[in-house]
Amino acid sequence: MKQEQExxxxxxxxxxxxxxGLLGLTALTVWVARHNVGIGHVWxxxxxxVAKGGLVIAFFMHMKYEGQLLRWLLFFALSVLAIFxxxxxFDVLYR
Amino acid sequence: xxxxxxxxxxxxxxGMWLFLFTELLLFGGLFLLYGAYIxxxxxxxxxxxxxxxxxxxxxxxxxxxxxxxxxxMSVTAIQRDERRRxxxxxxxxxxxxxxxxxxxxxEWSAEIGNGIYPNSPRLAAGPPGESVFYxxxxxxxxxxxxxxxxxxxxxxxxxxxxxxxxxxxxxYVLLENGALYWHLVDLIWIFIFPLYxxxx
Numbered sequence: 307m308k309q310e311q312e313x314x315x316x317x318x319x320x321x322x323x324x325x326x327g328l329l330g331l332t333a334l335t336v337w338v339a340r341h342n343v344g345i346g347h348v349w350x351x352x353x354x355x356v357a358k359g360g361l362v363i364a365f366f367m368h369m370k371y372e373g374q375l376l377r378w379l380l381f382f383a384l385s386v387l388a389i390f391x392x393x394x395x396f397d398v399l400y401r
Numbered sequence: 402x403x404x405x406x407x408x409x410x411x412x413x414x415x416g417m418w419l420f421l422f423t424e425l426l427l428f429g430g431l432f433l434l435y436g437a438y439i440x441x442x443x444x445x446x447x448x449x450x451x452x453x454x455x456x457x458x459x460x461x462x463x464x465x466x467x468x469x470x471x472x473x474m475s476v477t478a479i480q481r482d483e484r485r486r487x488x489x490x491x492x493x494x495x496x497x498x499x500x501x502x503x504x505x506x507x508e509w510s511a512e513i514g515n516g517i518y519p520n521s522p523r524l525a526a527g528p529p530g531e532s533v534f535y536x537x538x539x540x541x542x543x544x545x546x547x548x549x550x551x552x553x554x555x556x557x558x559x560x561x562x563x564x565x566x567x568x569x570x571x572x573y574v575l576l577e578n579g580a581l582y583w584h585l586v587d588l589i590w591i592f593i594f595p596l597y598x599x600x601x
Contacts, residue, residue, distance in 0.1 A: 315480045316473070325470040332462050336455070339599035351595040358591045366473040366584045376418055383422035387429045394433055398440045 314371035324365045331358050410574045417578040421585050424548075428589050431541045435596055438533050445530025450601025452517075453538075457508040458598035461501050462590065468497030469587040472556065472580040482570035484563060491560035491576075494583065498553035505546055538597055545593060548586045555579040 335354040338347050364370040369380060439446045471494040478487035516523035517535055524532040559576045562568040568576050 313480055315477055318474055318477060321470055321473050321477065325466060328466045329463065332459070332466065335595060335599060336459055339455075339595075348600045351600050355592050355595050359588050362469060362584055362588050362591065366469050366587075367581055368476075376415065379415075379418060379422065383425055387425060391429065391433050391436065394437060395440075398437050 314368065316365060316368065316371075321365065324361050327361055328358055331361075408572070408574075413574045413578065414581075417581050421581060424585055424589075428541070428544075428592075431537065431544070432592065432596065435537055435541070438530070438537065442528075442530025442533060445528050446534050447601050449531045449534040450597065453598050453601075454508055454511070455598055457504055458594055461504050462594050464497050464501050464504070465587045465590050468494045468501070469584050471497065472583045476573070476577055476580050479563065479568065479570060479573045479576055484566075484569070487576070488560055488563050491556050491563065494556055495553050495560070498549050498556075501549055502546060505542070541593060542597070545586070545589055548589070552579070552583045552586045555582055 331354050335351055338350050338354070363380070369376065471490045475487045475490035475494065478484075478490055512518070518524075519532075519536050519539055524535060556579050559568060559579045562575065
């Protein structure tokens with residue numbers, strides 16, 4: 307019995323490169339927070355978190371090598387999340 | 402029933418991903434509460450957030466990112482039929498999980514020692530925004546910690562099965578799904594870290 311599709315194998319070197327990228331972004335986000343660069347640091351910190359999350363999903367979770375179905379489902383789930391957070395803020399911020 | 406059992410690997414992975422989406426929405430709800438309350442109590446959240454231990458938060462971030470690397474490598478190892486390496490990498494991941502949780506224990510002990518816990522006299526006497534912050538903090542981080550415990554157990558079962566050979570280069574979907582769950586735990590922490598430790 308075998309896994310039906312030929313699986314994509316990600317090499318150790320590539321995974322290590324992603325790990326180094328994640329460590330670099332962690333150092334950057336701590337630096338940004340310590341050197342208070344104004345209101346932009348909230349959006350900057352969240353943007354860095356999104357970039358780190360993207361790396362984890364794309365490489366560690368193999369999403370870059372998955373088929374259309376899983377990619378669209380991920381897009382759908384993240385869209386639902388964005389809609390329910392975004393629409394709540396239309397209310398919360400303009401009360 | 403006799404004969405070979407049918408296994409649907411694509412379906413198993415799809416099922417795991419669907420479950421992970423519900424987890425994203427679960428933690429998304431907690432992040433939404435955080436967002437709604439920080440808009441209401443910006444000053445109290447700022448004051449409470451500055452008391453968080455940035456050192457513990459950063460250290461645990463590095464530990465979880467490293468554990469995620471080890472889990473991803475264990476999938477590569479089993480795909481290449483490097484059984485011993487896969488087992489070592491899995492136990493490395495579980496060691497990281499244990500270190501993460503013991504850091505959490507030390508961090509929470511320090512906070513509880515300072516009178517910061519849900520419904521403590523100190524928080525009850527303080528402004529309402531501060532107790533809301535700490536309630537959300539304990540709920541979100543506590544739920545995440547529970548996920549670390551579950552993920553670590555999941556990967557320990559996978560490690561034992563690799564040892565026994567029931568997970569192997571031709572049949573490793575359980576290990577793959579365990580690693581996916583572990584990466585989700587890392588992913589959630591990547592957002593908890595700036596929200597609770599950095600931006601305030």
